[in-house]
Amino acid sequence: MGVAVIKLKNPPVNSLSLEVLTEFVISLEKLENDKTFRGVIVTSDCPGIFSAGLDLTEMCGKSQAHYAEYWRAVQELWLRLYLSNLVLIAAINGVSPAGGCLMSLTCDYRVLADNPKYNMGLNETLLGIVAPSWFKDTLVNTVGHRTAERALQLGLLFPPAEALRVGMVDQVVPEDQVHSTALSVMAQWLAVPDHARQLTKNLMRKPTADRLVKQRDADIQYFLRFISRDSIQKSLRVYLDKLRQKKG
Numbered sequence: 001m002g003v004a005v006i007k008l009k010n011p012p013v014n015s016l017s018l019e020v021l022t023e024f025v026i027s028l029e030k031l032e033n034d035k036t037f038r039g040v041i042v043t044s045d046c047p048g049i050f051s052a053g054l055d056l057t058e059m060c061g062k063s064q065a066h067y068a069e070y071w072r073a074v075q076e077l078w079l080r081l082y083l084s085n086l087v088l089i090a091a092i093n094g095v096s097p098a099g100g101c102l103m104s105l106t107c108d109y110r111v112l113a114d115n116p117k118y119n120m121g122l123n124e125t126l127l128g129i130v131a132p133s134w135f136k137d138t139l140v141n142t143v144g145h146r147t148a149e150r151a152l153q154l155g156l157l158f159p160p161a162e163a164l165r166v167g168m169v170d171q172v173v174p175e176d177q178v179h180s181t182a183l184s185v186m187a188q189w190l191a192v193p194d195h196a197r198q199l200t201k202n203l204m205r206k207p208t209a210d211r212l213v214k215q216r217d218a219d220i221q222y223f224l225r226f227i228s229r230d231s232i233q234k235s236l237r238v239y240l241d242k243l244r245q246k247k248g
């Protein structure tokens with residue numbers, strides 16, 4: 001039925017490095033241009049981890065030019081996913097904080113494996129950073145304003161039952177059924193004529209995407225100012241050190 005699977009593979013935690021973001025955009029573009037494909041299942045090849053989100057090492061101790069290139073790549077992936085003409089289904093087979101969660105929120109439907117470790121949410125505030133307005137908009141459009149307001153301020157990571165309750169995911173299923181469920185949901189979505197579904201998706205999503213498109217450069221400048229602050233760099237270093245020391 002013309003369904004591709006994109007399996008994220010950047011061990012150990014599928015962080016969204018510049019290289020991963022770039023390759024993801026290229027793969028998506030190829031699938032968009034190949035009319036034999038109508039849908040994509042986005043999933044992970046790393047056991048227990050859907051994606052650890054944006055790669056913190058790309059936002060820490062690097063040059064301004066690097067930050068700008070990285071942020072443009074983050075914007076690009078979000079825009080491509082959010083406005084994709086393909087049916088996108090996230091088969092979430094692991095934990096998905098921050099950018100990992102955001103990636104799944106750009107999909108049309110989310111199936112999450114029922115494992116209490118597989119938390120998801122936009123936890124940026126816990127790192128001492130702030131989810132940009134378009135991250136916030138994506139969450140609001142999924143779970144509503146009040147739930148998003150609370151989740152964003154507290155940096156909440158929701159376990160599966162809670163994620164389902166607030167509408168962050170559409171289905172929670174046993175881990176060994178995530179892929180088959182994604183496939184049967186895909187069949188349902190592909191039963192709708194493409195042109196009608198695509199125009200409707202565009203109607204729902206374009207106003208949100210346009211807000212970023214209209215101020216992409218300003219958003220990059222804002223990111224540069226924010227990420228270059230000593231206090232933010234310090235927060236990120238402390239957070240990364242904590243992750244690294246967990247093992248020791």
Ligand SMILES: CC/C=C\C/C=C\CCCC/C=C/C(=O)SCCNC(=O)CCNC(=O)[C@H](O)C(C)(C)COP(=O)(O)OP(=O)(O)OC[C@H]1O[C@@H](n2cnc3c(N)ncnc32)[C@H](O)[C@@H]1OP(=O)(O)O
Nearest residue numbers: 015052053054055056057097098099129130132226243244
């Ligand atoms: C208005 C404001 C406008 C603009 C604001 C501007 C900017 C701010 C916006 C930025 C938005 C940010 C979005 C993000 O996505 S930030 C990333 C958030 N991610 C997380 O908090 C997850 C962190 N990771 C974890 O919790 C765990 O690693 C995880 C995923 C649960 C897996 O646990 P485990 O299997 O035990 O693995 P380890 O923790 O031991 O990690 C292994 C290895 O990976 C490194 N690592 C983990 N996560 C990341 C990451 N996100 N980026 C880079 N590296 C990561 C970890 O340090 C370990 O490294 P080591 O060298 O020790 O092997």
